[in-house]
Amino acid sequence: MTDPRSPVLEVTDLARHFPLPHGLFSGGGRVVKAVDGMDFTIHQGETLALVGESGCGKTTATRMILRLDTPTRGSVKVDGLDVHALRGKALRGFRSKVQAVFQDPWSSLNPRMRVRDLVAEPLVANSKLSSKEVDKRVAKVLEDVGLRADLARNFPHEFSGGQRQRIAIASALISNPRLIVLDEPVSALDVSIRSQIMNLFKDLQDQYQVSYLLVAHDLATTRYLADHVAVMYLGWIVEIGPSEQIFSAPRHPYTKALFSAALPGHPDDSYEEVILEGEMPSPINPPTGCAFHPRCHLKLGKICERQAPLLKPAQGEAPVACHLY
Amino acid sequence: MHMSTPASAEAPAIRKNRARFLRPGGYPVVPIVILTLVLIVPALFSPWLAPYGAEETDLRTRLAPPVFFGGSWDHMLGTDRLGRDVLSRTMYGARYALSISAVGILVGVVIGSTLGLIAGYARGWFDTVIMRLVDISLALPAMLLALALAALSGPSFRSVIIVVAFVLWAYFARQVRAEVLSLRELDYVALAVVAGSSHLTILRRHILVNVMNTIVVLATLQVGIVITLEASLSFLGIGIPRPTPTWGLLVSDGRQLLTSAWWLSFFPGLAILLTVLSVNLFGDWLRDRLDPKQRTI
């Protein structure tokens, strides 16, 4: 049986490059480096958040972890097994270990399937249980997410956004996964529903001892749910560490700017206003050296243009990729 | 943790400003009635309902006009050169209209949709090959095929079906493929892959089920095309062979006497018009009805 201390998820030097078609551009063979070398681990019962803006590569990374896409380089290991090398029965085993909840509760559920079949899909696809057994499991998991078991007969359009997300969560839980990838799970929900769902995630984590890989752009949500945070910019991790530390004392200049841009909860909340100029550059043509240097308000100088900083622990604390440290 | 109850059933849709007389109570009553009277009832029951046989000639009453234009109630819609009753022949014509549409569309849709599904879901090699076939098929004029078939084995019911299927399959393959391409990007398809479902299961439960609507609606809207196609083919003599009373042939036969015995072409032509119009209106309604669930505000 797997050692509870060994990581549930181990990502090493993960990269994904998309080749651009030749011909239309002068000099073919150019590449979009959507993700360019990520390393992190998640242990049992923990939550790691990938934080960053659009174009930073977090969605691409999750797709590779979910085996919906193949990495160009690097490996994804779940319970020690390389995910992309699995076939047949071992692959089915992986599928029941890693599940996902996506952002949009409307497109996450097939409108023509009953809730019972939707929720049961991961179970039915990977194990041979009798119909009655499946029904029992569906009923239990529906109750765990706060829905009445008799609602299994209904269709998705009979439910509200928050309830649909609960159904999606139930479906992700039913196979008793080790890891659930949460891709912006509350952004499409009304504000008053979000807190219900966020509390639900916390309760379920206690109950099922499941790990979460959380992708969210809302920093307050992230702070509430995550034990560890990895901040991404243009395909690589610029800072990673325990969320308490990162949030209370961000060190990388981008992290600082990101947090300052996050809106305060109160008009009186102080914030160090760091407003970045420009927008995230295109990953087709990333800046040389440190990709953040054109917008960095703490830029050191030429070294930032020439050399990409490595992600390494600085001063005995959590890793950060910046020449300042 | 608290329990939630389902939101009450579907929210009412915003009222659309459509011609309400065509759809009292939300159903397309007028088109359905017309279709029943003009197409379905005659197609199914003409042997019992038609006043005369389709080939029953009576040379004494040749070229009699319709009843309100100088004729008699014996032949309500007039007679043709051989004294055959126009009403009866038009009624028998409905059988061919219905059978050609049904069979032709079925064959074309099944072939086209299957290929479209494969092309859209599997992508890669399958997609390229199938789409090239579609391109070729769409580039070949149907008439050419019809002529070839007529030359090879003579005009027949079977050759018309082949031509119809040939015309339709490529169009369906394209439409279905386009729909599948967008469906497979939906979150729930990705989640089905993550859940571990096999490709076949995904195709069946997630993709096909959701393309079905489009297929049904499109198929309905093809009826008009098929009937007109048969009419054109028969008109040219490369469709169903004479003396079968298809609507197309009836119109064609009345061509030469258009100015004198206008009723020979008029009534079969009117039957075509009413059928095509009603089917299209019905298809429109069906499309709206089956479309993404009524929007809520």
Next chain:
Amino acid sequence: MMPSESEVVLSVRDLDTVISTKMGSFSAVDRVSFDVRRGETLGIVGESGSGKSMTGLSLLRLLPRHAASIVGGSVKLGETELLDLNEPEMRKIRGREIAMILQDPQTSLNPAFTVGDQIMEALRLHRKPGKGGYLAMAVEALRKVRVAAPEMRVSAYPHQMSGGMRQRVVGAIAISCRPQIIIADEPTTSLDVTVQAQYLRLLRELQEETGLSIIFITHDFGIVARVCHRLAVMYAGQIVETGPVRQIFERPSHPYTEALLASVPRLHRQTGRLPSITGQPPALWNKPKGCRFAPRCPYADARCHAEEPPVFDLGGTGVMQHSARCWRLQP
């Protein structure tokens, strides 16, 4: 951040908008009243179904004709009653006196025309050409919204620009005719956090320069805290609380406002468990009798379920005016 006492530019009283459905007509905006002063940003906050977007559309009479209509109330721009104007007169107001910015910059701009063309289209409708003609005015509008190299950007197409820049272009079109008021309906929802920060700063600067009033429709309290002076909270078609932002954040008077504020996680404060509001907002066709929030309200009593509370004045005048719709506030 508070503007000093200034004149009221827009005065809305008892605005009533109704949506027609197959099942009948239902009220989407119910006796909504508020004022907007010169140089002030009023936030209208609510969740989906609260009626906030409908309110924005109603002000400019942009409701879809067969689906919704204004059935009562008054919207006064200065001395002019907007609800009495006919369509040609209303067109003179739209874009010229009151402009609107919508959420999705993708669909707000026509992909077939350059950015400059679209700004000039607005200019041609409402203003006479200045020195250098309309093109120069368009370049100037782009400069005002801090688009770099505006002389070049003016001939770019929307798809050549990023989301943040497109939203600035939308802003440029809005301010090009120097309106008194801009209605912004969730303009930053689709933008990245850092881009949003830039955009909000831009709006603030424009406001300080020109005395522009902004009605900011949003569901995000964070935005409200950063850019709004006053706030109106909407629930199920009604305004349940209106007042100065700081006061509402510190002492929310309506239970919904209080619960909503409590349920939003704070970035800079350590929270224990996140309080949440049970249930969901009522459906359009199924509003409860009495106070609409009562079914979910922790303080509701028998009267709350039976009778709808009126708006109670909590004191303050002008910009400090504070009121809420709750029986607990009855003196």
